[in-house]
Amino acid sequence: MADKTATADEVVAGLEDGMTIGIGGWGSRRKPMSLVRAILRSPVKDLTVVSYGGPDVGLLASAGKxxxxxxxxxxxDxxxxxxxxxxxRESGAIxxxxxxxxxxxxxxxxAAQxxxxxxxxxxxxxxxxxxxxxxxxxxxxxADGEELVAVPAQELDVAFVHLNRADARGNAQYLGPDPYFDDLFCLAAKQRIVSVEKVVDTGDLLAEGPVQSLLLNRSTVDAVVESPHGAHFTPAVPDYGRDEAFQRYYAECAKDPDRWPGFADRFLSGDERAYQNEVARFAEETK
Amino acid sequence: MNDASRAEVAIVAVAELFRGDGEQLVSPMGLVPSLGARLARLTFEPELLLSDGEAYLLDAGGVVEGWQPFRKMLEVIVPHGRRHVVMGANQIDRYGNQNISAIGDHARPAKQLLGVRGAPGNTVNHRTSYWVPRHSRRVFVPSVDVVSGVGYDNAAKAGPSAQRFHDVHRVVTNLGVFDFGGADHAMRAVSLHPGVSSGEVAEATSFDIELDGAGVTRQPSTEELRLIREVLDPSGSRDREVRS
Structure with missing residues (x-):
């Protein structure tokens, strides 16, 4: 059975300028933030992003992507x-x-159908x-003759979603209360990337949740990225909730052009490990 | 009873929006609407269904009684129509159009807001009411910048499919309760909260509003005040959303 595990930088290296990317989750909830951060580090640009939007959209906007x-x-939220x-939006940049x-x-x-x-x-x-x-x-x-809106199919080049668990084959599981539209994003996309809190053996998938929590099967997943705290600062319940203090700090810095460069330099200039280390230090400092 | 704060009067006025809704889902957005819905369920509408704002339906005792993820909401519950939503509004006009998307030109807004969210779908599928904590000319405008929630004039222009289930019920503000029962479905006052004058409402509304015949919003009962103060909002958050 194929081992689909990959790193965030590997999957993002496959993106091309001008692609249409779907991002799962909802608002500031269970967003594939480590994959978004990998996009920030990459040279890719001119993206069309399809999202029930939260800080994924904000961060990509901050980097001109x-x-x-x-x-x-x-x-x-x-x-x-x-x-x-x-x-x-207000500058007319997008x-x-x-x-x-x-x-x-x-x-x-x-698109899925x-x-x-x-x-x-x-x-x-x-x-x-x-x-x-x-x-x-x-x-x-x-006979009703009703006139309705014909919503055109939104096809995606790539879908990024973040779930709680997956096996290396790409069977993926959510353990929180809401699957959001993550399976639909994957069905609408040519290439499907799933980041998860933890990669486990197939036989262990049902140890933490019922069979109904297996949202994605391996036929709809191309790559699995193990990314602990990968949804930070959005929640990946039950593994963790939203980091409200950090989100507040993000929003304060994002509002203030003088403070943003310091935020970007501290948290977004290094790799994911550097990000998570700085987040841990931030939590210590603000305790 | 006369010591009820304006916020408490507003909570009861919101609760009254749900009178007669029976065993159906109500979706109050924001603090005062949520308190109003829960007050209605604790008193005269015990069958109402309410979510936790995420994926669970919770009964009056806080026990999970159902699962309602966002996908089910958008693909089933909204189009099925057994729902009454109370949304906020950055702008509302005389015919009940609401804007939560952007201020100014949509292509390059002066102020980006949330986006239209579910307002277009809500307003053509089921009963919709609005809550405005600060009734002002900035909110009650002659014409909204981006029609998010559909008002009576735009539903009529769009035709029978837009009108079939269209039901913009009422607007509750810190000053009064309003409906769209005026000429051509224009906004009119149903009742003004105790102590609010017609002049005050006219001054805070930038279009002509029918004020004749408005009653006085009822005072909370002793039991309602007890529930609000001791059960639903003991920390008094309501008085920060609505000043007396």
Whole structure:
């Protein structure tokens, strides 16, 4: 059986400028942050990022990696707005495709099912249709004659998701309360990268969760990156919750152009090990 | 009873939004809406279903009674329509359009907000109400910058599929309770909170609003005040969201 384990830098080395990348999780929850940090260290640019957005979008914006964001929201949850996303929007530095949250799911579902679009009521009457002038409606061929939004399939070149456990073959498991849309991101993507807290033997997958927690099977996963605390500073429940103190510090520094270079230098200039070491020191300092 | 704070009056006014909702999911966004929903469940709407804001449905005793991940919410619960959401709003206009996306030109906003989130889908699929902790001309604008939640005029323009389940119910603010029962579904006052004058509301609203015929929002009962103060919000967070 193929061993799909890889390092974050190895999988990110496969990215090309201009690619469309889907990022799993939701807001500031179970984001593949170690993979995002690896993108920050790489030369790749002009990315289209498809995300129920949180600090993944903010960090990529901070490093000038984004050309377009496909989103329904960008939020840090316990802090309403991500300062970096605000800055690149307000400066006009990036393009956006803004969808209703349900339209966003329909776009991924259409791609996963190899359909050109899926119909939905969401979006009708709203400015989502005005700000996305390429969106079309479709009329029901049945007697009801309803006119609905035809959400086009959102295909992805690469999907990045972070789960709790996986085996080396790519069977992956979430142990928290919500799978979010991570399986859908993988089904919509040509290449599927899963980072996990811990790689375990296949026979141990059911030691920590029921069979229903096996969200991804190996046919939908191309690479497995073992990345302890890889979702930091977002939560990967039950392994850890959100690092609220660090998130607050991120948001404060992101808001202040004078403080951001110091933050980036301290936390984002080295590799993942250096990041986690600095985070541990930050926790000590702020205790 | 007359010692109820404005926040406590508002919590009861939010609770009243759910009267008659029965055994269905209610999704209150923010502190006062959450307190209102839980108060309604503890008193006159005991069958309401409420989530923990994440994937669990919790009963009134805090016991997990269901699983409701975000995917189920968006793909099943919202389109199925047995839900009443109370959202916030950065802007609301006379016909009930709401904006939580951005201020200014969408292509390059003066202020990026959350994004439209689920507001477009919510408003064309099921009952939607709004909570505004500070009623002001900045919030109540002649025309919203980015239509996130769909109002009555835009639903009508979009046609029968947008109108079929459209139901923007009410807006509760720190000043009063409003609906869209005016001419052409214009916003009008249902009731003003005790001590609030018509002039105060007119001054804080940048479009003409129908104020004749507004009643006075009811005072919390002794039992409601006890539940709010001793059970639901003993730390008094409510008074930081709404000043008396």
């Amino acid at each position: 984004l050309r377009r964001v496909v989103f329904g929201f960008v939020t840090l 316990s802090i309403p707005f991500d300062p970096w996303f605000g800055r690149v 393009d956006v495709t803004e969808y209703d949250e349900g339209m966003f799911a329909a776009a991924l579902s259409a 190899r359909l050109p679009f899926l119909p939905t009521r969401a979006g009708l009457g709203s400015d989502v249709l005005r700000v996305n002038p390429s969106l079309r409606t479709v009329r029901s061929p049945y």
